[in-house]
Amino acid sequence: MRNIKAPNLKRLLDLCVALPMLLACGPLIVTCAVLIAVCDRHSPFFGAIRMRTMDEPFTMWKLRTMRGVDDGLPTGGSKVHLMTALGRFLRRWRLDELPQLWNVLIGDMSLVGPRPPTRLMVRNFPELFSQTLKSPPGITGLGTIKYTHREARVLGSARTSAEVERVYRRDILPKKMRLDRFYADRQSVGCDLWILWQTARVILALNVAADRARVAGLCRNCGTIDLRSEHSDARISRLFIRRPLDRVKVVKPLAARHNSDKSYPIGRGLEHW
Template structure:
């Protein structure tokens, strides 16, 4: 099975119609994926066991590197060392997600991270984010049963409160440290949010442009999840943090200089 998901985000219209859209329309996604999905044997019986065994093994191997990261954070940034944010495992089921702290503390500054938050990211935090070392404490979330290695990224409560029926479907699979949407879409999301200079712009862009696409991909994963796909996602995520291997491959036949195309004519998938 081969699935290609591509969008030419560089040439999407930035006009008033987009700026005025502040929320995701549920019907545009829901009607495509509303049918119930029966859990496979892997999801019902094997996925949790694989997560638990792999998390315990990795924790034993990575405990010393995590201690080194914690010491560097203590010297460079001071306390707290761990960021603990409320996320949702399912509608009505919150949990605390753990990461190494990479930003200057500001309890009133929540939501998606756009350009208006870049000043808060510390130099060491930027390195941890780039290498995804800040995610290592989530091994404890996996052992506790709140997360999996692969699945939809755990959403903020405000997103689930706004779209409870949709997230009830997406979160039939346990949230993951990485996932299909993270692997496919994170570069596009970073580019979109990097152009947002205020919290309001970030909120509009995330709800109107990022969230619809990410949820579509998460719903695709919900239908096709398998051990082979999970292994591929974890392997590609590992490669993505290695310098020199983190750039997407150029598609054959692509022109050196690309001309803008109309927003109504998305680039053809290959």
């Protein structure tokens, strides 16, 4: 499937995956919405204005996890007091993102792509987003896999909105943009399937086995890609264009590492992306 970049194939994948998922997760979304309405006494759904292209906004839907209004900034330490108890649980399992399956169905978003930026971000960094927004914005992507939990850790120490914005622009945004630009140049159906698979595994591993190990790398035949490494972007690039990914390896912190690492087979067949 190398060089398969046709938008109609990507759209077909989105529909084939998003529609069954939305039907299957519908009862869960309704249950979460009722709990939010009863426990937090807020409107359960939250529409955030995001950019689909450089000049085309859309409403991205989420389950409400915080009190107050959207200021367009990432969630950092300055917003901890606004997050509800139920919202923390929803964010931990990424359940607040489920309504975005509706955005995928109506064509506002794709399953895989760069996270949709705010109007402010696009206005402040037009040279960056003019490249990344060549791809439809997505629910998950390479930048999401690598930086979601690091972003939460880094921004968690920021105590004001100005500090959150400064740290995000300096330490997070440029690195995520590199991966998003790489995806925009090499996107394919096989690439999207691989990213969806890794997203599910990262979420499950980080929540089910959080006390024993952290998913910090992706392992293939020739070695391990440590997602904590600042040099891993180049190795992720090689992963997409060289030998197939065979295994996913749980890389544990040194203090929690045992005599042997646990590996899980991921299967073959991605060598023709």
